[in-house]
Structure formats: C-alpha cells, structure tokens
Amino acid sequence: MCGLLTMLTARGNATEYLAATEQALPCMRHRGPDAAGTWHDDDAIFGFNRLAIIDIEHSDQPLRWGPEDNPERYALTFNGEIYNYIELREELGELGYSFNTEGDGEPIVVGYHHWGADVVNHLRGMFGFAIWDSETKTMFAARDQFGIKPLFYATTQAGTVFASEMKCILEMAEDIGLDLSLDRRAIEHYVDLQYVPEPESLHANIRRVESGSTVTLRPGGEVISTRYFRPSFPIAAVAKGDEQQLFDKIATALEDSVEKHMRADVTVGSFLSGGIDSTAIAALAKRHNPDLLTFTTGFEREGYSEVDVAAESAAAIGVEHIVKIVSPEEYAAAIPKIMWYLDYPVADPSLVPLYFVAEEARKHVKVVLSGEGADELFGGYTIYKEPLSLAPFEKVPTPLRQGLGKLSRILPDGMKGKSLLDRGSQTMEERYYGNARSFNFEQMQRVIPWAQREWDHREVTAPIYAESQGFDPVARMQHLDLFTWMRGDILVKADKMNMANSLELRVPFLDKEVFKVAETIPHDLKIAHGTTKYALRKAMEQIVPAHVLNRKKLGFPVPMRHWLAGEELYGWAQDTINESQTEDIFNKPEVLEMLKEHRDGVSDHSRRLWTVLAFMIWHGIFVENRIDPNIEQRDYPVRL
Template structure:
C-alpha cells in the first residue's frame, strides 16, 4: 500500500520534470511514509512513496528487474498487495525465472516478462501499477478487478502522468501545462449521486483508469485502455439438496481469502462493526493471529452506534477490542482535512467516523482487514429484495401499468402505497440508480439551476444496465452489477483507500477477492434473498464461523446522526457558515441551499443528505479552487514496523 507517480513524456526529456516530481510526491507522503524513491530515463519518470508491509528491508521502488541478458530492462511502481505472490513466485521460478527480493512487487514485473499483459489474470490482490519496458519503449499500466486501488491520469502536450492521488497531478499542473477547469457534467453527476463516477473527476483534464482495465502507451502515443475483467453474475440454479455444498464452497473460499490477506511482515488487525461481514473477517483472522486487535467507532447519541454489539462480538470471538467515540465538534473540525485526503468530495457522512477509527487503529497496527464488498457480491442491500416484492406487477398488462404509473405521480407525498406503485410501474432501469441518489431532477435544479436532464444519473447507469442485459443477468444480479460499477467504486472503495491511507494504514478487503467472487457469482437469486433476508447463502455459510447473535442482525453500517446535528445546535450554525463563505455562486443557488437548511431545521423535510452533498463540495471548492480553506494536514512519519 503506497503512492506512485509515473510520467511518460512526449517529445521532451523525462529528467526535465524531476522538480515537478519533487512536488508531486510529498503531498501524498501519508500513503508511504517509510521510504521514497525516484528513477528516470529519457522518456519515463517514476516516483514512489512506500508503506513497507512485506520484505521490509528490500523491495524498494521504483523496482528494476530484467532477464540475464538485460537485468534492468523493466522499471516498476506498484501500489497494493498481491496475496498469491508466494504461489506465483514458485510457478515463475519453475519456468526458469529468477528473483532478487522476497516481496510481492517483483512478482508483478517477472510475471509481466513471462505472461505479458495476461499477468493481470494471474494476480490475486489489490493493485495499481505501471511498468516501463526500456527495450520496447512502452508502458503498461493496470488496475485491479474491483478498483480497490485508485489511479488517476492526465495527458497534455508534455506527456501522460499517472498517480495514486489526483493532488499529485495537480502539483505537476504548471510543469506539464494542464488545464485546471472544472467539469460541469461531473459536478452534476456528483450532486445527483453523492460521488463522482468513474472515469470522471471534477477536473475536466484529469480522469481515472477504470477498475478491471489495463492501459498501454508509448512516448507521444495515445492512451489505449482495455477492459480485462467484467464481473458476471451467472444465471444459474442449485440442484435441490445441493445448497450445503454451495454454502461450504463459500466458507472455504472466504477462509482461504482471509488466510492470504493475513500475509504480512507487520501487525495485522481488523475493523469490527458488529455486523456479519466484519465479524466473519475478524473471526477468521483470529485463527491466524491469536492476539488480534479489533477496532470500532460510534457516537454518544443513542441509536447511532454499533459499539455495544461490536464489543459483544469481540468478547464472543476472544479478541482485544478498542473503541473510538466521535463528538460533533471533532466531526466538524475533521471535515476539511478529510476532504483534502479524498481528492474529490464523497458525500458519505460515515467517512468521518472511519477516519477516526483508522487513526486509532494506526497507533496499534499497520494493516487492518475489513468487510467491504460483501453486500455487492452476496446480495446484502435490502433493496435487492425488491424484485420479489414487485413481482406481481410483472403480470399487469402494459397499458394498465402506464395508467397506474400516472396515478402514482399525482398521489400526495407520504401517502401509503405511493412509493410501491411508483416503483412497481417502472422498469428497473428507471427506478434503480444504485445506493446513493438523493436528488430528483426538480430538487437538483433547485440547487444547481444549470443542471441538464441529459446529464442525470441515467447517463451513468444506462451503459451498465445495457451490459447486464447483454450478459443475461437476473434482476437481483443486475442491481448488484450496477452497484459494483457505481456505488462500490465511487463511495465504498474510495473511502476505504483514501481514509485509511490518510492515516498510513493499509486496509485489506478479503471479500473482494477474485476466488471469492468466482463462488459468489454462481449463487442464484433465490439463495441471496431467501427467507425474507439478505445475503442468505453467506449467512448459511457462516453459521459455524460467526457468533450466533450477529447472524441475522439488521444491517446498520456506520450510521451518523447528521439529520439531528444539522437541525440542532451541533452543526446548524457551522453549516450556515460553510454555505455563506463559499465562493460557489456560479455553481449553486446558495439562497436555495440556505432555504433547505431552514426547512430541515423546521422539520419540513429531511434534507440532511442533500445538504451534506452540497456542503462537502463547497468545502472541497474552498480548499482546491478558492485556496480559502486550510485543511491543516500534517504529514506524519512512522517507524517502519510496529
């Protein structure tokens, strides 16, 4: 888990940009405080910040490797972890290839020499990397299957720059002649969805390499992207009486994944929220570390914490448990710093408690495991039960459906049955947009009057739905497919990477493992949402693993009392100050935003998530565009090993 910068020049000498590189690396030192390194030849320039996890004394980057006849043919920078590196090393050594370190990084470049671009199909882990081939004068870039590790890029007349964080590219903007204008289409997508969907960023000239994609380029050439992984939830069924075999396969795959994810030369801990996902990971992790430490966070307000349940789970599985309680004052004070770390805002209030629990964990461990990805792979969101609840509408004639849909729109807000009628009379592509949308178009135009209907969420979701239809997925699988490409990439994995790396803490996610996915993709819909529950097959697989009290708990996550705080003295005045001070009048109708805040306080409507979306952007704008807000980030150094 580190931070990389890779530049391929176009008509200039790479050495001319070493000063720019010296500015790009320090701003993400939090990603790798243990060591830094640079390397360049005439065309390529690499920079690296290292968080040492495996092979602490060696495996420094940029890493050089080559065959006997050209021992420094390749240069590599790599962010992430390859969990099957031991098995790959043995396979490559059997093919006659040599290694000079004990780390996982070298496996990538040796594998690239042996398999070429197909190396990504062999890697089991999280990764973003760039390899420069000094013989072919070409660069190969790749990002992991699910998008766990980030990778931004920008192309100008000077060349193309890749980086783990957007702010590193911004630091090089003057040197490479980068246009820093904002992307209004991406802004509308952000306000609509609470995150900026891949491959966009809020800057027009900076984009992201998408999850499951590779990039090839040569000096002065175009960036050519190719998708190597498309998650495909297969249309399948389980023979009657064969369910237990499936449950056993799930348990075995997850146990193997956790075992591989525990590979490290430093201390590994685990987050523990009290839900089934993190409880399963922590329970399995303890088998490999009897002294496992677990961590959770919460709030003093009743109903907004899993602290008690997490503590009960920790006691049941026999681990030492550490808790961090976050106050409203701490919450507000940390927001600018957290948004700076994010690069682009993500309007998820749970980012803040996650920051504090990561900060707490980093005082004790260098790596933590977490349960991200279980909901998307195993059918964990309550909304996934909707295809069953709406099934009766499938039998209604289309003409009658159209009439019922018209009726639903004129029924009063809050009337019983209105929502069911609205959703049941629309096709999935119209009614399901993922987990995050909180503005309808009328509300969107209220706060950004320039919003265009052709830029709404459907521009993001339509191609994904088309792909799931082409692959013949069932309705539940289509929702999962959409979430893998939207909510998970835009929210879940952004905060997993950025917020933990802000604290120089490596987060590992055993559910998002390609071997686990190979089993998860075969689960039929009726075993995902059976018995009026979610993740049914996963729950059955974990019956002999997790404590009984968490098996059928309602999903809670990291709830934040934002609705109460914005309406009360905790954050109402703070929110007013942020809105009034923001220099975003060309983007937002600030009078309308202030009206929404007053309506929220008066209890007219719950605008908390909508307000938080706008305020998070305003703070981002104050930091990166206006330069008005000082995020007060301190770059901290840690010892190599705890």
Template sequence: MCGFLGILTAHGNAEEFVSTAQSALPMMRHRGPDDSGTWHDQDTVFGFARLSIIDIEHSHQPLLWGPTDNPERYLLTFNGEIYNYVELREELQAAGLEFKTSGDSETIVAGFHHWGEKVVDHLRGMYAFAIWDSETKELFLARDRFGIKPLYFATTSAGTMFSSEKKCLLAMAELMNLGLDLDRRAIEHYVDLQYVPEPESLHSHIRRLESGCTAVVRPGETVTSRRYFRPQFHTSPVPADKEQALFDSIADALRDSVEKHMRADVTVGSFLSGGIDSTAIAALAKTFNPNLLTFTTGFEREGYSEIDVAAESAEAIGSEHIVKVVSPEEYAEAIPRIMWYLDDPVADPSLVPLYFVAQEARKHVKVVLSGEGADELFGGYTIYKEPLSLAPFEKIPDPLRRGLGKLSTVLPQGMKGKSLLERGSMSMEERYYGNARSFNFHQLQRVLPWAKKEWDHRDVTAPIYAESAHMDPVARMQHLDMFTWLRGDILVKADKITMANSLELRVPFLDKEVFNVAESIPYQLKISHGTTKYALRKAMEQIVPPHVLHRRKLGFPVPMRHWLAGDELFGWAQDTIRESQTEDIFNKAAVEEMLKEHRDGVSDHSRRLWTVLAFMIWHGIFVEKRINPAIEERDYPVNI
C-alpha cells in the same frame, strides 16, 4: 501499500520534469511514510512513496528488473498487495526466472515479462501499477478487478502524467502551467449520485483508469485501455440437496481468502462493526492470529452506535477490542482534512468515523482487514428485495403501468402506497440508480439551475444495464452496484481514508476466488427467508456469533439528520453555505432554504444537504484555496 506518480514525456525530455515529480511526491507522504524516491531515464520519470508491509528491508521502488541479458529493461511502481505472490514466484522460478527480493512487487514485473499483459489474469490481490518497458518504449498501467486501489492519469502536450492521487497531478499541472478546469458534467453526476463515477474526476482531462482495466501508453500518444475483467453472475438454480455444499464452498473460499490476506511482515488487525461482514472477517482472522486486535467507532447518541454490539462480538471471538467515540465537534473539525485526502468529494457521512477509527488503529497496527464488498457479492442491500416486492407489476401491460405511475403523482406525499405505485410503474433501468441517488431532477434543478436533463444518472447506468440484460433482477442490481456504488463510494473511502492515516486496509470479500463462488449463487439464496445475504449467513453459522448472524446492516451509522437540524452542525452548515464561493455552481439561497426546511422538520434533506456541503468544502480547498485542510505530518513506527 504505497503511492506512486510518473510522467511519460512526449518529447524524450524527462530530465526537465524530475524536479516537478519530486515537488509533487510529498503530497502523498501519508500513503508511504517509510521510504520514497524517484528514478528517470530519457523518456520517463517515476516517483514512489512506500508503506513497508512485506519484505521490509528490500523491495524498494521504483524497482528495476529484467532478464539476464537486459537486467534493467523494466521499471515498476506498484501500490497494493498480491496475496498469491508466493505461489506465483514458485511458478515463475520453475519457468527459469530469477528473483532478487522476497516481496510481491518483483512477482508482478517478472510475471509481466513472462505472460505479458495477461499477468493480471494471474494476480490475486489489490493493485494499481505502472511498468515502463525501455525496450519497446511502452508504459503499461493496470488496476485490480474491483477497483480497490486508485490510478489517475492526464494526457497533455508535455506527455502523460499518472498517479495514485489526483492532488499530485494537480500539483504537477500547476508547476507545468497547465490549466485544468472543472468538469460540469462530472459535477452534475456527483450531485445526482453522491460520488464521481469512474472514469470521471471533477477536473477536466484528469481521468481514472477503471476497475478491471489495463492500459498501454506510448510517448506522445494518448492512453488506450482495455477491460480484462467483467463480473458475470451466472445464477442457475441450486437443487435443495446441493445447497449445503454451496454454503460450505463459500466458507472455504472466505477462510482461504482471509488466510492469504493475513500475509504480512507487520501486525494485522481488523475493523469490527455490529454486522455480519466485518464480524465474519474478524472471526476468521482470529483463527490465524490468536492475538488479534479489533477496532470500532461510534457516537454517544443512542441508536447511532455499534459499539456495544461490536464489543459483544469481540468478546465472543476472543479479540482484544479498542473503541473510538467521535463527538460532533471532532466530526466538523475533521471534514476539511478528509476532503483533501479524498481528492474528489464523496458525500458519505461514514467517512468521518472511518477516519477516526483508522487513526486509532494506526497506533497499534499497520494493516487492518475489513468487510467491504460482501453486500455487492452476496446480495446484502435491503433494496435488493425490491424486484420481489414489485414482481406483480411485471405482469401488468406497459400502458396500464404508466397510468399507475401518473396516478401516484397526484397522491399526497407520504400516503401509503404512493412510492410503491411510483416505483412499480418504472422499469428497473429507470428507478434504480444504485445505492446513492439523493436528488430527483426537480430537486437537482433547485440547487443546480444549469442542470441538463441529458446529463443524468443514465450516462453512467445505461451501458452497465445493457451488459446485464441476461441476468436475473437481483444480479442486475448487484452488477450495477459493482460498477457504481462499490468503486465510486465504498472503495474510495476505504482506500483514501485509511491511507490518510498510513494504514493499509485489506478486503478479503473482494478476492477473485471468493467472487468465483459468489457469482454462482442464485437469487433465491441471496434474498430468502426474509433476510439478505442468506447464503452467506448460512455459510457463517459456525463462525459468526448468533447475536450478529441475522442482524440488519448498519455499518458505522452517523446521526447526520439530527446534527444538521440541531446545535451540533446547523450553524456550521449555515456558515459553510454562506462562505462558499460557489455561486456559479449552486443556487446558494435554495441550499440555505433547504437547510432551514430541514431544521424546521418540513422535510428530511440531510442526504441532499450533505452532498452539497461536502462539495463546498472540497471547492474551498482545491479551487478557491480559501480553506486550509491543516494536514498534519505524522510519524509512525516503520514496523509494528
């Protein structure tokens, strides 16, 4: 787990940019405090910050590699872990390739030499990497199937810059006197969705290589990408007498994935909340590590803590359990630091407890397992039940359905059945944005007076829906969330917030072999018997403690609604609005009015307020440069 940056120059003058790369590299020291270095030739500059997990004494990067007749042909920088590197190494050695290290990095570049761009089809893991081929003068970029690890890039007149962190590109652009304006379309998408959708960033010209994509760049040219992985849910019905075999295959795939994800030369722990996802991972991990440490976080407020359930789970599986309780004061004080680490804002309040539990875990371990991805793969969100509840509307002719929608607009707010009529009158493409929509267009215009109706969620969702027309309704929602909420929120916070603490997070559910099983589950075995993730729950019956098996999903819940209305965060929020220099973006008076409405109980604006407040803090750091995130330089032991 590491961070890298680089510049592919347009004019073969790489030496002029070595100091630029060296100046930007320390901005991601948190991603790799164990080792760092730069390398350059005539065309390229590469920088690397290493968090040593596998082959600690060797596998330094940037890594030069090549065949016998050209041993320095390729240059690799790589962020992530390849879990099947042992098996791939044996296959490549059988093909005549030689290795100088025992780590997973060398497997990638040797595989690239052997298979070319199709090396990604052989990799089982999380990754973003860059390979410079000095013979063909081509830069090859790649990102894992699900988007677990990030990769930003920007093409300028000087060349193409790329990095694991956007802040490094901003630093290099500033040193090179390159102007980077804010992207208004991306801002509207963020406010609408609570995250910045790929491939956008909030800065014009800085983009992300999308999940499941590779790219090739040549000196003086722009980035050309291609998609190598597109998830498909093939959901044919499963006969009743075959169901148990499916449940067993899920358990076997997940057990194998956890075993592979435990490969490390350092201590591996596990996050543990009160739900089935993290509990399943921790329980399986305990079978491979009898001394497993588990970690959870929560709040003192009743109803907003998973601490007691997680502690009961830890006792049931036999792990040593460590707890971090977060106060409102700690919460507010950490927000600027978290926004700096994020690069672009994500309006998810659970970022903060995740930051503190990661900080606590890093005192004890260097790697943690977590349960991200289970909901998208196995049908875990409650809203996935909606196609079943709205099925009767599908039989109603469209004109009548539209009429019901108009009727819903005149019904009083909060009246029973109003929401059902409203949503039932719309197609899935209209009503389902994914898990994140916080504003409708009327509310959006209240805070963003310049908002354009043609810049809305459909920019993001329409192409994804077009790909899934052949799938069942639940699969279509899963497909959408894999390209939106999963990679825009879930995996951004998982990577950025754990790496802020120099902690590697691994996600065994997001494994290609697990997905190969999950994609074949029919919706009748996802949403069934009044619960979500039914097939996963059946698969985990002998693994997960009974008190968790059918418990509803909470994650790390945050009492944001109460805090913003009370003494805990109301004053902080009001000061944030008033001090923010975002008058050209937000109607600040309208935002402050929303805050008062929320305090007075007129309406629950907590999600909308948090979306705006997160942006204002981010803007104060990266644009106004008024807020000091107070980033601490922390030194951790290299190997624990």
C-alpha cells in the same frame, strides 16, 4: 500499500520534469512514509512513497528488473498487495525466472515479461501499477478488478502523468501545462449520486483508469484502455438438498481469502462493527492470529452506535477490542483535512468516523482487515428484495404500467400504495440507480439551476445495464452496484481514509476466488426467509456469534439528520454555505433555505445538504485556496 507518481514524457525530455515530480511526490507521503524515491531515463520518471508491509528491508521502489540480456529493461511502481505472490514466485521460478527480492511487487513485472497484459488475470489482490518497458518504449498500467486501489491520469503536450492521488497531478499542473477547469457534467453526476463516477473526476482533464482495466501508451501517444474484468454471473439452480455444498464452498473460499490476506511482515488487525461482514472476517482472522486486535467507532449521541454490539462480538470471538468515540466537534473540525485526503468529495458521512477509527488503529497495527464488498457480492442490500415485490407488474402491459405511474403521481404523498405504483410502473433501468442518489431532477434544479436532464444518473447507469442483459434481476442490481456505488463510494472512502493514516486496509470479500463462488449464487439463496445475504449467513453459522448472524448491518451510522438540525452542526453548515465561493455552481439562497427547512422539520434534507456541503469544503481547499486543510506536522507542498 503505497503511492505512485509516474510520468511518460512526449518528447524524451524527462529530466525537464524531474524536479516537478520530486516536488509533487510528498503530497501523498501519508500513503508511504517509510521510504521514497525516484528513477528516470530519457522518457519516463517513476516516483514512489512506500508503506513497507512485505519484505520490509528490501523491495523498495521504483523497482528495476529484466532478463539476463537486459537486466534493467523494466521499471515498476506498484500500489497495493498481491496475496498470491508466493505462488506466483514459485510458478515463475519453475519457468526459469529469478528474483532479486522477496516481495510481492517483483512477480508483477516478471509476470508481465512472461504473460504480457494477461498478467492481471494471474494476480490475486488489490493493485494500481505502472510498468515501463524501455526496450519497446511502452507504458503499461492497470487497476485491480474491483477498483480497490486508485489510479488517476492526465495527458498534456508534455506527456501523461499517472498518480495514486489526484493532488499530485494538481501540484504538477503548471509544470506540465494542465488546464484545471472543472467538469460540469461530473459535478452534476456528483450531486445526483453523491460520488463522482469513474472514469470522471471533477476536473475535466483528469481521469481515472477504470476498475478492472489496463491501459497502454507510448511517448506522445494516447492512452488506450482495455477492460479485462467483466462479471458474468453464471448462475445455476441449486437442487433442494444441495444447498449445503454451496454454503461450504463459500466458507472455504472466504477462509482461504482471509488466510491469504493475513500475509504480512507486520501486525494485522481488523475493523469490527455490529454486522455479519466484519464479524466474519475478524472471527476467521483470529484463527491465524490469536492476539488479534479489533477496532470500532461510535458517537456520543445515544442510539447511533454499534459500539455495544461490536464489543459483544469481540468478547464472543475472544479478541481484544479498542473503541474510538467521536464527538460532533471532532467531526466538524476534521472535515477540511478529510476532504484534502479524499482528493474529491464523496458525500458519505460515514467516511468521517472511518477516518477516526483508522487513526486509532494505526497506533497499534499497520494493516487492518474489513468487510467491504459483502453486500455487493452476496446480496446484502434490502433494495435487492424489490424485484420480488414488483414481479406482478412485469406481467402488466406497458401502456397500463405507464398509466399506473401517472396515477401514482397524482396521489397524495404518504398515501399507502403510492410508492409501490410508482416503482412498479418503471423498468429496472429507470428506477434503480444504485444505493446513493441524493437528489431527483427537480430537487437538483433547485440548487444547481443549470442541471441538464441528459446528464442525470441514467447516463452513468445505461452502459452498465447494457452489459447485464440476461442476468436475473438481483444479479443485475449487484452488477450495477459493483461499477457504481461500490467503486465510487465504498472503496474510495476505504482507501483514502485509511491511507490518510498510513494504514493498509485489506478487504477479503473482494477477492477473485471468493467472487467466483459468489457470482454463482441463485437469487433465492441471496434473498430468502425475510433476510439478505442468506447464503453467506448459512455459510458463517459455525463462525459468527449467534447474536450477529441475522442482524442488519449498520456500519458506522452517523447522526447527521439530528446534527444538521441542532446546535452541533447547524451553525457550521450555515457558515460553510455563506463563505463558499461557489455562486457559479450553486444557488446558495436555496441551499440556505433547505438548511432552514431541515432545522424546522419541514423536510429531511440531511443527505442533500451534506452533498452540497462536502463539495463546498472541497472547492474551498482545491479551487479557492481559501480553506486550510490543517494537515498537522506534514511537510507537504502548499501549491495545490
């Protein structure tokens, strides 16, 4: 787990940008505090910060490799972990290739030499990497299929810069002539969805390599992107009596994934909340590490913590458990530095306790496992039951369905049946936009009057829905979440909050072999017997403690509604709004009025307020240069 910063110059003048690269590289020292280095030739500069996990004494990057006739043909920078690296080394060794290290990075570049761009389909792991082929003058970069690891890029007349963190590109902006204008379309998407959807960033000229994609470019050329991962959900009916075979396949795939994810030359721990996902991972990890440490977090406010359930789970599976309790004061004080680590705002309050539990875990281990991805792969969100409840509407003629929708709009709020009529009158493409829409259009216009309807969530979701024609309704919702909520929120906070603490997070559910089994599960074995993730629960019956098996997952729930209405965060929120220099973006009087309405109990605006507040803090750091992110004891550049 590391951070890469790579530049392919347009005119073969790499030495002119070497100092700028070296100046920007420390911006992400937290991603790799163990070693740092740069390499360059006439065309390319490769910079790297390393968090040493495998082959600790060797495998420093930038890594050079080549065949016998050109032993330094390639340069590699690689962020992530390849869990089948041992098998890849053996396979490529049998084909006659030799290696200079024992690490998991070298098989990527050797595999690229042998398989070309198809190397990504041989990799089992999480990655963002760049390879420079000095012979063909070609840069090749890629991200893992789910988007666990980030990769930003920006192109100017000077060339193209790739980086694991956007702040490195911001640091180089003046040197490479990069215009840092904000992207209003991306801002509206953020306010609508509470995250910035790929491939956008909040800066118009900085983009992201999309999950499951590769890019190629040559000096002075454009970035050409190719998607290599397209889920197919090849679902087949499971005959009654054969369900156990499927459950066994799930258990086998997940146990193998956890075993592979435990590969490391350092200590591996596990996060543990009160739900089945993290408990299953921790219980399986305990089989490979009898001294496993687990970690969780909670809050001082009673009723908002899974600490007690997590402790009960830890006792049941026999692991030592460590808890971090977060106060409202700690929470508010940490927000500026958390926004700095994030690169761009994600309006998910749970990322703050994730930062604190990662900080605590790093005192004990260098790697942790976690349960991200189980909901998207196995049907874990309650909303996935919706197609079953709305199935009768599918038989209603379209004009009548539209009429029911008009009727729902004139019914009083809170009237029984109003919501059902409203949802039933819409197609899935109209009603389902993922798990985190903060504002409807009318609410959005209240805070950003310049909002345009054609920029709403459907602009993001329509192309994804177009790819899922023919999938069953639950699979269509899962497919949408894989390319929106999961990679826009879940995996961003997982990567950034852990790497902020130089802690490597591994997610065994998001494994290509686990996905091969998960995508074949029929919807009646995802949503069954009044629960979600039914097949996963059955697969884990002999692994997960009984008190957790059918318990709803809460993750790290945050008492944000209460805090914003009370003395904990109301004053902080009011000051943040008043001091923010975002009048050209937000209608600040309306935002202040929303805060007052929330305090007075007129309406629960907590999610909407948090979306705006997170952006304002981010803007104060990266645009206004007004807020000090308070990065303690770090020798970071200050020109951001």
